[in-house]
Amino acid sequence: MDKINPDHYKTGGIETIDFIKAKLTEEQFKGYLAGNVIKYLSRFEHKAGEVDLQKARWYLNRLLIDKKNRPVIYVCSPFRGEVEQNIKRAIGYCRYIYSQGGIPLAPHIIFTTFLDDEIAEERKTGMEMGLELLSKCDELWAFGDRLSEGMEKEIAEAERLGLRVKRFNLRCQPRGVGAGDA
Structure with a gap:
């Protein structure tokens, strides 16, 4: 099982992150992504260690992808x-x-x-x-x-x-x- 983006986030043919993006304005979605980067970076030493660092990177990658026109x-x-x-x-x-x-x-x-x-x-x-x-x-x-x-x-x-x-x-x-x- 993928600890960064578990299977239960992918049920129903759409990723949860894509659903969230569809419900927020572009600015709100950037804030959501940045907030998750901060959340996982701030807790990695106290909670899930490397998994939290990988999650922070995942959200940062999404933030960077959304800033690019063509991934x-x-x-x-x-x-x-x-x-x-x-x-x-x-x-x-x-x-x-x-x-x-x-x-x-x-x-x-x-x-x-x-x-x-x-x-x-x-x-x-x-x-x-x-x-x-x-x-x-x-x-x-x-x-x-x-x-x-x-x-x-x-x-x-x-x-x-x-x-x-x-x-x-x-x-x-x-x-x-x-x-x-x-």
């Missing part, structure tokens, strides 16, 4: 197996993110233009560089009907960083949020 979204999708089909799908996922107002970043597509995924050391290097880029992103969107081992690592790192994680099926329809919805 950078990490594309998390399968690569191995049906490589050609998976590349075409990843390009489609990038197009979908673009259509939703985001800036897609698909390291597994970019890096395999010069790294060989079949060579263990190059695959490892590509994964490490992808995780480094993930820390620069605002969100991670995972696509597909199953999670590969590499995708699970990316999602776990995104959650550790306090990033927003969204799940979609092959047709870019929402599936839920977080790694537990495989």
Whole structure:
């Protein structure tokens, strides 16, 4: 279970944070986000420690995302197996993110233009560089009907960083949020 954004916050097809945002003015919502950053930072030494710091970061990330016009979204999708089909799908996922107002970043597509995924050391290097880029992103969107081992690592790192994680099926329809919805 995701301690930063538990599953019970995601029931009903809408995240609680999105519901709250819809009910507040832009200024009120910024105040809500900033208030939660302050709340979790002020209590982390006395209550939930690292979890509270991660929650503070999550709210801060949301505050920063809402200040940007276009969030950078990490594309998390399968690569191995049906490589050609998976590349075409990843390009489609990038197009979908673009259509939703985001800036897609698909390291597994970019890096395999010069790294060989079949060579263990190059695959490892590509994964490490992808995780480094993930820390620069605002969100991670995972696509597909199953999670590969590499995708699970990316999602776990995104959650550790306090990033927003969204799940979609092959047709870019929402599936839920977080790694537990495989």
